[in-house]
Amino acid sequence: MFLATGKGLSYQTCASQLPNMKRQWPWLKEVDSIALQSAARNLADGFHRYFKKQNDHPRFKSRKHPVQSYTTRFTNGNIAVKENYIQLPKLGLGRYAKSREIEGKVVSATIRLAPSGKWFVAVVCEVDIQTLPVTDGRLGTDVGIKQLAVTSDGLAIENPRHTMRYEAKLAKWQRIMARRHQGGSNWRKAKQKVASIHERIRNSRMDAIHKQTTTWIRENQTICIEDLRIANMMKNRHLAKHIADASWGEMSRQLHYKAKWYGRTIKEVPTFAPSSQTCHVCGYKHAEVKDLSLRKWTCVSCHTIHDRDSNAAQNIKAMAL
Structure with missing residues (x-):
């Protein structure tokens, strides 16, 4: 049509x-x-x-696609959770691994088959989220590759580099899959194994980012971040893999929705603000700091010795506030 x-x-x-x-x-x-x-x-x-x-x-949408899903809405008690069992329309009562307790009013449920062969059910609920007590904390964060983030209070958070941890194992199974006849049963087994490794990498990354963003939200009233154009930065073929693994966009997304939930404020610095080049003590702009290999530099005006990322975090906080 x-x-x-x-x-x-x-x-x-x-x-x-x-x-x-x-x-x-x-x-x-x-x-x-x-x-x-x-x-x-x-x-x-x-x-x-x-x-x-x-x-x-x-x-x-082909039925042969590795990801299959459908959504059903709650009507007349057709979706219910009873201990470690979930009741779904047409499927009845089935056992499942409950990751957390169901709270509030059930609205809908989405059943999804992941490429790894696992079935997931996501239950959407209406919940009244209580805002957190107001604090005086104000934090500036500068994200990076060597360190996942450096904050204005001097804390450097190491980048777990989840992809690198599983890189050898992933390459091994990708080679095995490439050698097998496409569409055959052994090829499908290898494909599922590759998908399982990717799923483990994603879960590890999401777990680390959720824990860190929740900590920042709980401890600070205002969080200052940089508005990065990640899609443009990914065009750098030398850094694209590491930028994707750091998942800066996901970190920003989580900070924004958690701030909205818990009554916090997110302030952003414009994309091209010279946060790394400017001395946070006297305001002198050192143009040579554009070179990413320059990790430490001395201000020619006030002679303060700066760590690149720590100085950027201080400037992000000042510029945003």
Whole structure:
């Protein structure tokens, strides 16, 4: 329809066809009806975003894709958690590994098959989040590669370099997968192993960033960060891998939503502010510090010896406030 008329599909158009489609293809009755409605809503939302030029047009989702998911909404108690069991529509009661207690009013649940072969269920709940007590703490942070972040109070947080820890193991299984016949059972096993290693890297990275951002949010009222253009920085082929592993964008995203939850303030310094080149003591601008290999420098004006990252964190805090 889109290729013929240039118009997208609305939710009402899709939802009105569902009864006829169920009669035509009986296997659709095996699926939760709300899940079908959710798929129709996602399709309509995809067209809406496309016409607003927010993304490309919706594409066909193959059942052979390694990631499969669907969303169902809470209606008349169809989603329930009982100890280590979760009840889902059409699936009934099933045992699952509960990572945390369910709080608040259940709104929906998304069931997803990960490329590693594991099944996950994400339960969305309405919760009243209490703001944290007001503090006097103000923190400036400068992110980096050698150190994940250096703060204005002098704390340097080492970069765990999660990808490097699993790099040899990942390369080994990628070689094994490349040698096997694509589409065969042994190739699929190797592909799943590669996906499992990637999943472990991601989980390790997310765990470290969540712990660090939560600590900053709890201890400080205002957190000052730099507004980085990470997509442009990733064009540097010598640093792209390390920038992606450090996940500065994810750190910023977490700080913003946690600050909104807990009543904190995030202040950003403009992208091209000379935070590394400026002496935070006297304000003298040292242009040669643009060279990333220069880690320590002495201000020619006040003769203060600066560590590059610590000085940048002090300037980010001052400029943002």
